[in-house]
Amino acid sequence: MRSVRVLLVEDDEPVAESLLRGLSRYGFDVEWVTTGGAALGHEGPYDVVLLDLGLPDTDGLDVCRALRGRSAVPIIVISARSDETDRVVGLELGADDYVSKPFGVREVIARIRAVMRRVRPRTPSSPESTPDRYGARLTIDRRAARVRLDGQEVALAPKEYDLLAFLTEEPGALMSREQIMEAVWDANWFGPTKTLDVHVAALRRKLAGAITIEAVRGVGFRLEAGKGADDAAS
Structure with missing residues (x-):
């Protein structure tokens, strides 16, 4: 498309x-x-x-x-x-x-x-209506803003979902803190980025075993799907 x-x-x-x-x-x-x-x-x-x-x-x-x-x-x-x-x-x-x-x-x-x-309304047969799959366990239905792990829906806070949706758009890509804060929180965000670490920790806990979110010191984060539990330290 x-x-x-x-x-x-x-x-x-x-x-x-x-x-x-x-x-x-x-x-x-x-x-x-x-x-x-x-x-x-x-x-x-x-x-x-x-x-x-x-x-x-x-x-x-x-x-x-x-x-x-x-x-x-x-x-x-x-x-x-x-x-x-x-x-x-x-x-x-x-x-x-x-x-x-x-x-x-x-x-x-x-x-x-x-x-x-x-x-341009979507039709039921549109590929866009199909949830995206990341590894064997995780799916994200971007149309409905729903995340499932092993077929069971995971309850995510709105910003947790936004963060996951952003990081999974390019699995494996290193995203800087500035990129993430601008995309997920606000284009004009000038405050501390500690809230980002809190939300990353929440995703690691809720999706353990399905994704890895690697912290790259002084730069940002990289998400990998299907890599097992995330023990990466900043």
């Missing part, structure tokens, strides 16, 4: 770069423009638009109106404007969703997937 193509319309460079990194890591194909004029003049095909309202050349609401007037492509407004009036106007002009800054990358990804499901 091809990548979802995203047109990102955002003039705030730190916000845009954070979204570019996060979305690209999850397999999205992102084109970034910084003005409303560039967005309206963009000729390449795209599946969804992430649209900031505070653009330097025009109001994002006008861009939203123009895009909706010529296409049914899903539009997700991302804005620092939290006023209810702006939300209502944006939705009435045709936006499919509205995300207020600050936000986490995973929240934006969830919103994208939600609007894509509405425009």
Whole structure:
């Protein structure tokens, strides 16, 4: 299946770069423009638009109106404007969703997937509806956000599930603490990362024997499936 193509319309460079990194890591194909004029003049095909309202050349609401007037492509407004009036106007002009800054990358990804499901609903026979298997014992149903060990559902806290889902997207890959915190907690997380160690310990305990989460000192973590209990020390 091809990548979802995203047109990102955002003039705030730190916000845009954070979204570019996060979305690209999850397999999205992102084109970034910084003005409303560039967005309206963009000729390449795209599946969804992430649209900031505070653009330097025009109001994002006008861009939203123009895009909706010529296409049914899903539009997700991302804005620092939290006023209810702006939300209502944006939705009435045709936006499919509205995300207020600050936000986490995973929240934006969830919103994208939600609007894509509405425009391209999955069929029961779709491969995406099949749980992913990791080794002989562990399965993750990403559609239902459920984890099973030896066929029995494992009760995970929301962030434990998010962490497991992230680490299992690339088994064997070394993920830095910064990458994990940005993807699982928040793109703008600046606090201590001790909470990450707590959640890793919980996954090791609940999924012992099915996964190994190796701690690499000074860098981050690497997950291996089907490797037995995890006794790796930091």
